[in-house]
Amino acid sequence: MIPEDFLKNIAASHGVSELEWDVLRLSIDGKSIKAIAQELAINEGTVRKRLSDIYKKFHIDGRGPVKLAKLQQLLVNQYQGLSNEQVSSNLITNIDSSVGDKLPLNASQTQDWGEAPEVSVFYGRKAELETTTQWILENHCRLIALLGMGGIGKTNLAVKLAKEIQDKFEFIIWRSLDNQPSPQEFVTDAIAFLSNHQETELPADINEKISLLIKYLRQHRCLLILDAFESVLRSGDRFGRYEKEHEDYGIVLKRLGETEHQSCLLLCSQEKPREISLLENPKGLVKSLKVEGLKVEDAAQILQEQGLTAKEHWKSLIDYAKGNPFALKIVGATIKDLFNGNVAEFTKHNTWVFGDFRTILDEQWNRLSKLEKQMMQCLATETKAVSLSKLKKEIPQISTSELIETLASLKRRALIDTSHQNKDESQTSYYLEYLIKKYVKKYHLSHDE
Incomplete structure (x- = not known):
């Protein structure tokens, strides 16, 4: 007799649903399709359909009672802790060789x-x-x-x-x-x-x-x-x-x-x-x-592991990087090497060190369309979030539909963010996060900082 807990775990691992589980349990107990239908208050066709789905999930082929016999033998062997080879051998001997080929492989x-x-x-x-x-x-x-x-x-x-x-x-x-x-x-x-x-x-x-x-x-x-x-x-x-x-x-x-x-x-x-x-x-x-940046408390673990000091300034550093773990690791290594690990000494210069992170941003920049790059450059020069109407004035040569499509594309690429400046949130504005703005201004504007 197979314990019900063991049987239920095996069934769940094969994706058997709760409704199918009731049918499986009663079938293993030897109940007929008619008896199962009566006990579960469903019709016999539903019982057959659920049994068919169960056999598929256990990769059992054959017909009628033969399939149930194969399933019972498989479950008994698994409960007895036999290896895949023993299970396959028993099934080949006791039922037929087709089942052994479909048994789970090792990890x-x-x-x-x-x-x-x-x-x-x-x-x-x-x-x-x-x-x-x-x-x-x-x-x-x-x-x-x-x-x-x-x-x-x-x-x-x-x-x-x-x-x-x-x-x-x-x-x-x-x-x-x-x-x-x-x-x-x-x-x-x-x-x-x-x-x-x-x-x-x-x-x-x-x-x-x-x-x-x-x-x-x-x-x-x-x-x-x-x-x-x-x-x-x-x-x-x-x-x-x-x-x-x-x-x-x-x-x-x-x-x-x-x-x-x-x-x-x-x-x-x-x-x-x-x-x-x-x-x-x-x-x-x-x-x-x-996938957004790490929460402040999680990002702080990165700085902690790097041995950085001046913890009261860590949040500013994390906010600048928008919780990007790779960017934090790069700048943290620089702070440790050049500023003796003192975050306060680094942040007072109001700058950023991109290092290998620039390679990632370069790849994203190179994937942009000409219009998307123009939009990024425009937003990089703004000191606060910009409305759609102002962007139309800044880039008058493109249509409103093109402007909206470009903003939507940059949003899908996770390169711009939105804010609602009105209390009733009736006007959406667009902006670049600190790190992205620094990157565009430093590497893609003629008046580099």
Whole structure:
């Protein structure tokens, strides 16, 4: 007899819902479909449908009573603590060989972390972790985008999140798009991994390949992570469109966001792909989260670890960096080396040291359209937030619609912020944060400071 707690944990790990659990429990107890229907006050067709879904989640094939026998044997073997090889051997001997091929593989075969960085130190992000965990595990979201400027910590957040929930997935695949693999390469690679390299003859058409990928995302609970997604988006384009050779990533996002499956695709990107904007809905299964800077108390840990002094000035430093952890690490190292760790001595000069952080900002700047760069330069010269009507006067050569589209694009890229200066919040104004303004003025205006 298998203890109910053990059975329920195994069922949950395979994505069995509460409604399906009742049917599974009674089936394992030997109840007939008719008896289950009567006990649960549902019709027999519903019982059969739920059993069918349960068999799919446990990767059990066959017909009628044979499938239930296979499932019972699998659960008994797991409870007895047999190894995968023993389970496979028993199933081959007692039932038939087809089940053994579909048993879960070991961790090294079911997790491919690719270029995921090792995150040995992690700061804060409790709210972000709670939100994204809920989206994935409770809401079963199919497509999620972590968005934010470079250095803000999107990748580290994704690693931390994936490590914390990894035991809820049968497969995990991490891929960075820094090297711009084609959509065909990504989908082919994912299918090969999820099929344990059993799928050797793949269709040439991308839609057919995606359909095959979705088949595995339905059969297995998978977490796919694509880091540096902005690498496949077109530079100089205000609308989040793709480089020509990477346009099919849009099809991947659309299909995986719209089609029913039990897995999740998680993106990290400096820019918001159009498909996310079109598909996300407060009550839907496609979500995006703007990753902001660290809270003051969390960012202070970075300065503490660097051995900086004059704590009363730390908040000013953190506010200047808008809590960007990478920017704080760069400037903190400079303060330690050149100012003996004294933050007060550095902040009195009202300047900033970009160091390697400039490389990140340069990459973002180079992705902007000519009009976006012009808008950034205009905002960098302002001392306070600027209304749309004033911007129209500052850049009179462009239409209002172009102006709004440009502001929307910069907002999606996390390069500008908005404020409401009127008490009734009837007028929105636009501005650059301190660090971004310093960067533009220093490197992209003719009258450099």
